[in-house]
Amino acid sequence: MKNLVSFFLAVVLGLLQLGARAQGVMTFEKDLHDFGNVAEGTMATHEFKFKNTGNQPIIIANVQASCGCTTPDWTKTPVLPGKSGIIKAMYSSAGRPGIFNKTVTVTSNAATPSAVLTIKGNVLNKDEVKATLTPAQLAQSPRLVLDRTTHDFGKMEAGQQPVAKFTVKNTGKQDLVLGTLTSSCNCVGYRATPQAIKPGQSSTVELIYAQRQLGKMADAVTIASNDLNGDTKLTLKATVVRDLNAASMVKESGVAVPFK
Structure with a gap:
């Protein structure tokens, strides 16, 4: 009887562990992008690519930027296991010369429900950009x-x-x-x-x-x-x-x- 109880307990624990592992996993190629020098007046845009390395679909609930100068966009449809999606971050450089460092926070049903991505760079005004270019x-x-x-x-x-x-x-x-x-x-x-x-x-x-x-x-x-x-x-x-x-x-x- 004792062995039978132990057997059922092991089965229940195994099922619980399988259930805990039945989630999507959002694996990013990288979580930081450095634009380097950006000409003022342009929209600095980067797509963060990720792959679902888990065993359940990933649904992105929201992507929140750390400031109004950064506009996010993302894959709106469920990302199936083995498939890929994107998080796009667009930084408006107009009227914002100098160094910037901004984040976007991704909320989803993945095993890690919150992920933070970072974009950074240095916005050069038009005179500074001209100084870096040759006449040609x-x-x-x-x-x-x-x-x-x-x-x-x-x-x-x-x-x-x-x-x-x-x-x-x-x-x-x-x-x-x-x-x-x-x-x-x-x-x-x-x-x-x-x-x-x-x-x-x-x-x-x-x-x-x-x-x-x-x-x-x-x-x-x-x-x-x-x-x-x-x-x-x-x-x-x-x-x-x-x-x-x-x-x-x-x-x-x-x-x-x-x-x-």
């Missing part, structure tokens, strides 16, 4: 050219969000990468192509104007990029009124009455 290399750099530098929306109602479309052309000899947008009013949104613009190619940039201050407005906008000639500046103009649909008044028999 400078001649090969990208160049951003806009179809115009001003857009006038005319009369618009406060609270509206009209869109101005600009054509961006790369007249340089290397890929043009657009960075972040800043405006004097903090009232301009930005929609641009996420891909690099090839030499000789063009793309469309959409600026969404959400100015609420009344009156004649002229707001400066700066688009960062890896164009070593400097950031691109343009101006959005508008006459902002409280209500475009206010009743018009016409004179009838010498008396002002609402037009219906």
Whole structure:
């Protein structure tokens, strides 16, 4: 009887151990990436690759960056045993010269439920980048050219969000990468192509104007990029009124009455 109890106890312990080992294991190729020198205005992007070396699917619940300057992305579908996935970290270098060291924390159902990945590097401003290049290399750099530098929306109602479309052309000899947008009013949104613009190619940039201050407005906008000639500046103009649909008044028999 004693031997029988010992046998069943061993079986139960064995099953518990098997259950404990039945998990996905997230094995990264590396957990730190050094970009080295990064030109200000570019989006420094690295994909951390991992393989599921366990025996159950891995589901990534969330990836959290240590700051708003770093945008994460990741494999959204379950990663089966033996298969691979990625964690992408994108650091916006615009307006952030100097050394950076940022982390992204990965939360999943893997055997180790939390993993920390690190990106670091040194952002060089455009003058510093130029100093590292030869005249021949400078001649090969990208160049951003806009179809115009001003857009006038005319009369618009406060609270509206009209869109101005600009054509961006790369007249340089290397890929043009657009960075972040800043405006004097903090009232301009930005929609641009996420891909690099090839030499000789063009793309469309959409600026969404959400100015609420009344009156004649002229707001400066700066688009960062890896164009070593400097950031691109343009101006959005508008006459902002409280209500475009206010009743018009016409004179009838010498008396002002609402037009219906």
